[in-house]
Amino acid sequence: MAEVVVGGVRIAYRRRGSGPPLVLFHGAFEDSRIWAEEFERLSPHVDVIAWDAPGCGGSDDVPRRWSDADWANTASGFVATLGLTAPAVAGFSLGSMFALLLARDHPASVGRLVLVGAYAGWGGSLDADALAQRIAAVRFTMAHPAEEWAEDFLDSVFAPDAPPGRRAHARSLLDAWRPGTTAALLGVMAQDLRPGLPTIQTPTIIVRGTADVRSPRSASLELCGLLPHARLVEIAGAGHDCTGPELDAVLVAAARDARVAAPAGAEEVGSTRHRSV
DSSP: OEEEEETTEEEEEEEEBOSSEEEEEOOTTOOGGGGHHHHHHHTTTSEEEEEOOTTSTTSOOOOTTOOHHHHHHHHHHHHHHTTOOSOEEEEETHHHHHHHHHHHHOGGGOSEEEEESOOSOHHHHSOHHHHHHHHHHHHHHHHSOGGGTHHHHHHHHSOTTSOHHHHHHHHHHHTTOOHHHHHHHHHHHHSOOGGGGGGOOSOEEEEEETTOSSSOHHHHHHHHHHSTTEEEEEETTOOSSOOSHHHHHHHHHHHHHHHHHSOTTOOOTTSSOBOOO
16 A cells, blocks of 8 residues: 555555546445455546545544544645546545535545435434434444444445445454544534535535435435535445446546546646556
8 A cells, every 4th residue: 555644644545547536535434445346447447546534444543633624634635645636536425425525625626526325414414313323323333343233234335135245345344443433533424514515516426326225315315406516326226335337437437527627737646557555
């Protein structure tokens, strides 16, 4: 893995491929390793860059008392440090919230948004009862070993017919998750991001699986209504994790569209082929 330091925080990342850049923000209870299959499939077409969010994988722990602004600033600094100019940014689940914070606070850092299994924060996408249940479930993970909650969590992420290898890979990442990261993220996850969404002018695609039981369809529809330039793509039969050829096509198209729309004369550190180490 490579790493950069942004605002004093060391961020590990993986990078592979060439062409228009695509930045990937992973979800909770995982890190950039979750994108291993995507690296294989997408790298012949785009320059794929996946970070380990602060507190995850090989990155430093989340600094104390981090705010929304800190998350947005660090995401923007990560993009800038890599020399990227308004790339496509895709966020899955928790990563969709990071992507929204980035686009809200640093619009010049993002050329296209892809929000997968998305939330306007849990407070903006779940009703009061569901929000309380979600917070309680996450607090449970902080006090109990993964063996006590992993299968229920994965049942909510993957459709019953999801590839067993991908589910097994996600399960292996749960053992590396840091409970302190959950504590640091809980406030970010539980908030309501809806008030700031109408200010986001970035063209956005919201992707969800029709069998997603974690992020309700109503949340995706409301995101489409609040974001000025958003449209919804649904993948039949897929769960919260809806990776595969249909999502790949959306991601590649977003990366190419972002490059076409980049400011004239802009150059990126992404024109040569990269391979993760």
